[in-house]
Amino acid sequence: MTTNGECRANGIRKSKPRPIISRSCSENYEINDVEVPGTPKTPRTSTTPGHEKCTFHHDLELDHNPPTREAMLPEMSRSYRLLLESLGENPDRPGLLKTPERAAKAMLFFTKGYDQSLEEVLNDAIFDEDHDEMVVVKDIEMFSMCEHHLVPFYGKVSIGYLPCGKILGLSKLARIVEIYSRRLQVQERLTKQIAVAVTKAVQPAGVAVVVEGVHMCMVMRGVQKINSKTVTSTMLGVFRDDPKTREEFLNLVHSK
Numbered sequence: 001m002t003t004n005g006e007c008r009a010n011g012i013r014k015s016k017p018r019p020i021i022s023r024s025c026s027e028n029y030e031i032n033d034v035e036v037p038g039t040p041k042t043p044r045t046s047t048t049p050g051h052e053k054c055t056f057h058h059d060l061e062l063d064h065n066p067p068t069r070e071a072m073l074p075e076m077s078r079s080y081r082l083l084l085e086s087l088g089e090n091p092d093r094p095g096l097l098k099t100p101e102r103a104a105k106a107m108l109f110f111t112k113g114y115d116q117s118l119e120e121v122l123n124d125a126i127f128d129e130d131h132d133e134m135v136v137v138k139d140i141e142m143f144s145m146c147e148h149h150l151v152p153f154y155g156k157v158s159i160g161y162l163p164c165g166k167i168l169g170l171s172k173l174a175r176i177v178e179i180y181s182r183r184l185q186v187q188e189r190l191t192k193q194i195a196v197a198v199t200k201a202v203q204p205a206g207v208a209v210v211v212e213g214v215h216m217c218m219v220m221r222g223v224q225k226i227n228s229k230t231v232t233s234t235m236l237g238v239f240r241d242d243p244k245t246r247e248e249f250l251n252l253v254h255s256k
């Protein structure tokens with residue numbers, strides 16, 4: 001932060017005009033116009049019994065927080081029992097007796113991010129700090145579920161941001177990864193949602209997120225490419241506009 005209260009980012013010349021970016025510490029850059037791919041513009045009303053008044057949201061303002069997800073366990077178990085029957089299995093044989101319920105609980109765990117909101121996870125761990133150097137937390141383990149095949153994808157997430165008067169409790173970056181990875185996802189949306197969440201939390205001069213994922217839908221089935229990795233990134237603010245800042249982040253991420 002400089003003496004006139006502006007961020008380090010303020011001295012950087014724009015390569016080309018981007019209407020949503022502002023350099024000033026007080027304004028930062030707007031994320032309202034940063035579209036999160038796959039995010040429904042308007043919340044959808046659930047048709048699930050007991051959830052009629054509940055809206056399914058994938059955006060940050062209105063995280064899906066149904067009080068009755070646990071209450072759906074019996075119905076989910078019945079679905080898994082049907083699935084076992086469809087596979088030609090006998091769900092009443094001793095080894096499978098408790099499988100539908102176990103599978104339902106496991107699926108609830110894999111999607112527990114729907115039960116979390118950004119606000120509650122941050123728990124006010126946002127601190128005023130006159131620090132304007134890059135903060136990077138890298139190689140955060142991530143486990144998610146491919147929304148196309150309902151099989152896992154997993155990998156690691158690296159997050160960097162350039163503070164602008166506020167810093168975030170370090171563990172909260174990993175917790176943000178949990179909120180958005182523990183849902184049905186595509187990797188691109190996950191990457192962007194993490195970046196937007198960090199922006200909402202501390203209004204930094206910029207945020208960078210890189211996700212490296214292995215998709216079991218490409219490993220165990222389909223094209224069966226066992227060594228392929230998918231790398232996605234989202235660069236916001238100064239990381240998007242300033243190649244040097246971006247390079248500094250990428251060097252830190254790739255260093256051993």
Ligand SMILES: Nc1nc2c(ncn2[C@@H]2O[C@H](COP(=O)(O)OP(=O)(O)OP(=O)(O)O)[C@@H](O)[C@H]2O)c(=O)[nH]1
Binds near residue numbers: 147148187188221222
């Ligand atoms: N962009 C993107 N695609 C994904 C992700 N996870 C899975 N997919 C892709 O989703 C696509 C679904 O394609 P479809 O042709 O409808 O389904 P499919 O017949 O099972 O496709 P194959 O995987 O090619 O066998 C596949 O290309 C998957 O690789 C993701 O996180 N991001």
Ligand SMILES: [Zn+2]
Binds near residue numbers: 149150151215216218
């Ligand atoms: Zn898939």
